[in-house]
Amino acid sequence: MSVRTRDALAGRAAIVGAGATEFSKDSGRSELRLAVEAVRAALDDAGLTPGDVDGMVTFTMDTSPEITVAQACGMGDLSFFSRVHFGGGAACATVQQAALAVATGIAEVVVCYRAFNERSGRRFGSGVQHREPSAEGVALGWSLPFGLLTPASWVAMAAQRYLHTYGLTPEAFGHVAVMDRKYAATNPAAYFHGRPITLADHAASRWIVEPLRLLDCCQETDGGQAIVVTSVDRARDLPHPPAVIAAAAQGAGRGQEQMTSFYRDDLTGLPEMAVVARQLWRTAGLGPGEIDVGILYDHFTPFVLMQLEEFGFCGKGEAADFVAEERLPLNTRGGQLGEAYLHGMNGIAEGVRQVRGRSVNQIPRAERVLVTAGTGVPTSGLVLAADG
Secondary structure, three states: OOOOOOOOOOOOOEEEEEEEOOOEOOOOOOHHHHHHHHHHHHHHHHOOOHHHOOEEEEEOOOOOOHHHHHHHHOOOOOOEEEEEOOHHHHHHHHHHHHHHHHHOOOOOEEEEEEEEEOOOOOOHHHOOOOOOOOHHHHHHOOOHHHOOOOHHHHHHHHHHHHHHHHOOOOHHHHHHHHHHHHHHOOOOOOOOOOOOOOHHHHHHOOEEEOOEEHHHEOOOOEEEEEEEEEOHHHHOOOOOOOEEEEEEEEEOOOOOOOOOOOOOOOOOOOHHHHHHHHHHHHHHOOOHHHOOEEEOOOOEHHHHHHHHHHOOOOOOOOHHHHHHOOOOOEOOOOHHHHOOOOOOHHHHHHHHHHHHOOOOOOOOOOOEEEEEOOOOOOEEEEEEEEOO
16 A cells, blocks of 8 residues: 555645536537636636636546647646546546645646537547557457447446346446436536436336446536636635635556456455545545535446445445435436536536535535546545535
8 A cells, every 4th residue: 555644635725616618419619619618617716817827737638738728718827737647537636636736836726627529529438449559458458359349348347246246136226327317307507407217217228238228327428627726725715615625536456457457356346446535534534424425426327336335335235225215415416427427527516516505406514525536447536625
């Protein structure tokens, strides 16, 4: 274990702005324009201007470079710019990078963003179409020739083992889909606004890769989302209550690959998220019972159940009942299944809204929110807290 103690980042930075474009299936504009619109909206929300920004963070998968977005937004000099790898696993790590820059004085105001035409342009769900030679590609070479070509097929392997090990049926996954869609139904920004589902709807949806049905799989979305990070002291002078970064962590587990870690001893958990969980609980000084809302990355329903178990909200194999009984509010804007698929960045924004008390599905006295990033890949997480 590389990190055994509480780190020094807790309470050193805060999220002060969140902004997004509309979420659609055909944006009709470039990914650069989506990024700029989201960044400007986030700065407006923070009460800051492009001239205040001196740091930028995004995903390695983003097509709009940090300095290009800065130029298009009218920003000045940058003292920090960074990218994080591993697709959706990068989401919370962008905020961690921003917080590290702020806490060490490398930058004062850092914007994290993600923008893509994931429905009308490149569709990640369509699987591997072409890949340049790389070390990561070698790992995929053990799976692709046997027909495991898409993210759904990769997750299905672990999902099937999970059901078998704990004596469950695919209905276990349906509870996640039903909860997400319940919250999306009352969120005007969600693609599935006004369209809740039942367990019967889930069971009637077509198979994608057994045991995953259509309603176990997230959407494909065009859009952009941005987050603004600065110091807690500066945050207190801005228009909205800050969401203090009580903890931030990244994690990769033993035997880690991108989505195809099939040679581990056990496929029923997410060791990379266990690394994140240990560090978040250490640094925040909290445990599962002290979290008011969970915003858990939900590209596929089985991995929501495994995350709940890795974080200690319930025992192994017990997460389906935990979700069905609504013991913890989850994905209160609808998540990626119900609101939009923005590689987890819209989940961070919802965590901020809950701490501010301004969510469309506000949970009373939501002072501590857990947010996670992509699963099945090296990943990241945050604990956001109310100031004071």
